Amino acid sequence: MDLFDIIGPVMVGPSSSHTAGAVRIGYIAGKLLGEPVQKAEILLYGSFLATGEGHGTRKAIVAGLLGMEPDDYLIADSLEIAEKKGIEITFGKAALEDAHPNTAVIHLLGTGAKEIEVQASSIGGSRINIDKIDGINTNFSGDHPTLIVHNLDQPGHVSEVTSMLAHKGVNIAAMQLFRSAKGQKAVMVLECDQEIPKDGLSWLEHVEGVLKVTYFPGIQ
Numbered sequence: 001m002d003l004f005d006i007i008g009p010v011m012v013g014p015s016s017s018h019t020a021g022a023v024r025i026g027y028i029a030g031k032l033l034g035e036p037v038q039k040a041e042i043l044l045y046g047s048f049l050a051t052g053e054g055h056g057t058r059k060a061i062v063a064g065l066l067g068m069e070p071d072d073y074l075i076a077d078s079l080e081i082a083e084k085k086g087i088e089i090t091f092g093k094a095a096l097e098d099a100h101p102n103t104a105v106i107h108l109l110g111t112g113a114k115e116i117e118v119q120a121s122s123i124g125g126s127r128i129n130i131d132k133i134d135g136i137n138t139n140f141s142g143d144h145p146t147l148i149v150h151n152l153d154q155p156g157h158v159s160e161v162t163s164m165l166a167h168k169g170v171n172i173a174a175m176q177l178f179r180s181a182k183g184q185k186a187v188m189v190l191e192c193d194q195e196i197p198k199d200g201l202s203w204l205e206h207v208e209g210v211l212k213v214t215y216f217p218g219i220q
Contacts, residue, residue: 021122026064046101
């Protein structure tokens with residue numbers, strides 16, 4: 001246990017889970033999209049839905065999408081700032097079962113037509129977990145540079161990704177593999193010790209059988 005665990009995060013808002021964690025969820029979702037947000041549909045579940053308005057959860061998630069940190073005093077004005085930027089924001093109820101009570105499902109459309117759906121939960125003390133990306137299970141915090149590769153469930157893709165990282169001098173801290181069904185779609189989640197060069201990411205995007213490459217550089 002360190003001092004941060006005892007006194008909590010530096011933040012604006014009444015709750016580390018409903019406010020600071022919510023900012024971080026929006027921040028990571030926006031970074032995973034990889035381009036400015038044009039439209040965001042934010043669906044809330046459990047305690048986020050029941051008490052989130054009083055705790056500022058809606059404003060916090062939007063603030064994160066705008067690139068704000070949990071200690072930014074402009075969090076309270078995030079909805080107005082998003083409107084001035086021409087970002088369309090809608091809120092609703094997430095139809096989930098057995099999810100963490102502080103969960104949001106965020107569907108984003110970017111200015112360059114990229115799309116992503118991120119399901120994430122705020123697990124306390126501003127810590128979060130990214131539970132799903134585009135409907136496929138994941139499990140990472142965003143603390144480290146993280147590479148997410150969507151690919152066809154075929155032999156050879158894992159070795160191609162790990163060989164590229166080795167060639168670029170990037171060490172893998174943790175790796176998880178998920179798939180929707182045998183021979184269908186799969187996802188690799190690789191948390192790394194170093195940032196991944198852009199040319200490595202570009203190379204992966206052109207590998208046969210790779211459907212989508214998403215990269216988050218980690219909390220700075």
